[in-house]
Amino acid sequence: MSGAPDLTGKRILLIIAGGIAAYKALELIRLLRQAGASVRAVLTRGGAEFVTALSVQALCEDRVYTELFSLTEASEMGHIQLSRSADLLVVVPGSADILAKMAAGLADDLASTLLLATDKPVLVAPAMNVRMWQHAATIANMATLRGRGVEMVGPDEGPMACGEFGPGRLAEPTVILSAIAALLRPAGALAGYHAVVTSGPTHEPIDPVRYLANRSSGRQGHAIAASLARLGARVTLISGPVFLADPPGVAVVRVETAREMFAAVQAAMPADIAVFCAAVADWHVVPRDTKLKKAAGMPVFDLHENPDILREISMLGAARPRLVIGFAAETEDVAEQAAQKRVRKGCDWIVANDVREETGIMGGAENEIMLVTEAGSEIWPRAPKEAVADRLAARIASVFAA
Numbered sequence: 001m002s003g004a005p006d007l008t009g010k011r012i013l014l015i016i017a018g019g020i021a022a023y024k025a026l027e028l029i030r031l032l033r034q035a036g037a038s039v040r041a042v043l044t045r046g047g048a049e050f051v052t053a054l055s056v057q058a059l060c061e062d063r064v065y066t067e068l069f070s071l072t073e074a075s076e077m078g079h080i081q082l083s084r085s086a087d088l089l090v091v092v093p094g095s096a097d098i099l100a101k102m103a104a105g106l107a108d109d110l111a112s113t114l115l116l117a118t119d120k121p122v123l124v125a126p127a128m129n130v131r132m133w134q135h136a137a138t139i140a141n142m143a144t145l146r147g148r149g150v151e152m153v154g155p156d157e158g159p160m161a162c163g164e165f166g167p168g169r170l171a172e173p174t175v176i177l178s179a180i181a182a183l184l185r186p187a188g189a190l191a192g193y194h195a196v197v198t199s200g201p202t203h204e205p206i207d208p209v210r211y212l213a214n215r216s217s218g219r220q221g222h223a224i225a226a227s228l229a230r231l232g233a234r235v236t237l238i239s240g241p242v243f244l245a246d247p248p249g250v251a252v253v254r255v256e257t258a259r260e261m262f263a264a265v266q267a268a269m270p271a272d273i274a275v276f277c278a279a280v281a282d283w284h285v286v287p288r289d290t291k292l293k294k295a296a297g298m299p300v301f302d303l304h305e306n307p308d309i310l311r312e313i314s315m316l317g318a319a320r321p322r323l324v325i326g327f328a329a330e331t332e333d334v335a336e337q338a339a340q341k342r343v344r345k346g347c348d349w350i351v352a353n354d355v356r357e358e359t360g361i362m363g364g365a366e367n368e369i370m371l372v373t374e375a376g377s378e379i380w381p382r383a384p385k386e387a388v389a390d391r392l393a394a395r396i397a398s399v400f401a402a
């Protein structure tokens, strides 16, 4: 990244855990404030052994949340609210202890409770003694956290405060700042790129008044189109019939059937990014010209396969968008099915979710996804579909920034 990042209006919840490197969190606060971000700090009991609440408070120009967080304070600013009123949670230094708590899902102090309660992205800058870093327990905890989508920066290698040498040093505050800026993706990160997004269900007519359809609301696809547009992409949203407003700054093409959707996607090419979120009907029937009558007896339909838009576009060869993302709505073996689907369809990523009725995801306001890439799979915590969209758009932007 060139120059100082602009983080105007971004809200960071900084968790300062215990460790000799805690003092570097003060420098990070200064850099974040300078970049325009607001910083709320949480000082763990261990962190308070290394830096004082007073100095943290002075740099944040806000109160510091400590273990002394009382019930009165909790009623003013609940744990959940505190953990969700930020754009990003940052843990500096990420001690072996806090990594273990996060991996195990412990919630026995304010910091670990916030980390468990949040639906926002989390960035950890690990720092600890080299032997602690290389211990099998820490290695397993790091793998668990990475698998859950926790972002990491560092550690660096070098001489340590304890006199040893090796990996375990906290990344430099300027590097942590760059990692924060990369995650928060300032507007414009996708400027100059064209994204095609499909959304909603398709309707496959049976006769002039009836059709085959599914329960997709289009909320997730529309939210993704909006998030990509906010990052500066030129977005073409190809939508089946939905009851949603057009997202701002997005060109919307309305279609009904899968075949119309495919034709609209082809017409919208070339694109750099394709996100196929629509719940496309797999089959259509040749519709009757006149309304079917009950008296005419039980109708029999021949089902014909619809074009598989995701697969067709993934297989385009030279004209293929650089990043093709498919969705997988599954009711069983989500991880396994999604991984197989990624290969079968030839796409880059699969966003999978469990759409069993009791999850309330299909047609609901929230989503809990598994992102399957070539590198493996990550589970993202349940969050509003808009938040999932923002996070997916940021991840897409990171591919184009690379």
Ligand code: C5P
Pocket: 198, 258, 276, 277, 278, 279, 280, 281, 282, 306, 307, 308, 309, 310, 311, 325, 326, 327, 328, 329
């Ligand atoms: O095969 P399945 O329908 O489970 O795959 C889901 C993914 O494929 C979604 O991304 C969906 O938008 C896409 N798809 C498509 N065209 C179809 C069927 C599915 O683009 N005809």
